[in-house]
Amino acid sequence: MRLRKRSDALDVLRAQPELVPQQPETTCGQWSKGSPLHVELGTGKGQFLNQLAEKYPSIQFVGMEKYESVLATAVERNDGHEQNLRFIHGDVAHVEDYFSEGEIDRIYLNFTDPWPKKKHAKRRLTFPTFLYLYKRVLSPTGDIHLKTDNEDFFTYSLMSFSQHGYHLRNLTFNLHENEPEDNVRTEYEQKFAARGQRIFRVEAYPANEC
Template sequence: MRLRKKPWARPELEACSFVVTNPYDYKGKWNEFFKNNNDIYLELGCGRGKFIAENAIKHRDKNYIGIDIKDEVLVYAKRKVEEVFRENNREVDNVALIPMEIAFIENVFDKDEVSRIFLNFSTPWPKKRHNKRRLTYVTFLERYKRFLRKGSEIWFKTDHEDFFNDSIEYFKEAGFDITYITYDLHNSDFKENIMTEYETKFSSMGMKIMFLIAKLGV
């Protein structure tokens, strides 16, 4: 669905202290932005922000960075983060949001700078000729390895079974070990799940959510 242009979105993002519009300047220096050396968890395609906001409130000892290319989406993530932190009487101190194209991600983070990546309901690009655009495709996984610490994890959720099965092979090819996998997350024994807006909507319609954890070998 085409998003309607919101000319007010970019000015609102630029006025926000935790929205970073010059992310390349922080490569290798994200600890300076957060003013600590806590682990950095990265959500690629953060959507409207429910997932990253709830994680950041729950895990104060982690830093969270959400990336999305559309200002018209990211502005709602910014508002969601503000809302959740306000409800918990906290200043936003462990979240950063970045408006950018994920294809340039290795220019934003340095070696060993990120400890976990979340890929939640990424575009499945089902046509074979488009598979290389998938955020789990081997070329993307190789980019992530340039800044992921050894032993780090990628948590991947989708409702698209072909995408999920193909991604299992991508992870293996790129040298990741699958340490957890389920084809029905909400009826599994996994207890750490935080639902996205998309997940809430489609699981209520009876759609099964697939999930895996892929670990980068040491």
């Protein structure tokens, strides 16, 4: 999908420093405010996270997105309404710059780019390099919730999780066949569901190392 570039995107992000900290690395270790901290990596236009923040006011939510034109839309959707939601304009590869060790209770990976070509495998957000980073920032009871419409990426992710110190649970190859009442659909998920496409989902959590 071609990214539509917005000339005003950076101005939108800079106009709300409470929602989009201009130096997010200075907030490292302080995001949770004593509450559970859930982070969506690659938050896109923010529909999913804005809904979660409204539904669960006792949880702190952070959305990370590297494309300012996309993140600007997420910020506009919130417009300061949900006080338990903030955003980071940054790259997932630098997640350790923004969150301290064990700070995050849940990571969401929703419909991230599957990078289907083998030569681009290192860019997949379930590549071992990223899984190692997630282990560092996840709390001892933390987990990862992954949803995708791409079966090849899903299969790859299951193998990657399993081979690099994660356990799996609540695995489904057709989420909407018996959709849980608490499932919050992303923008992509709504589009795919309307086309009758299957949605794949799994929860992964680091194995306890003794």
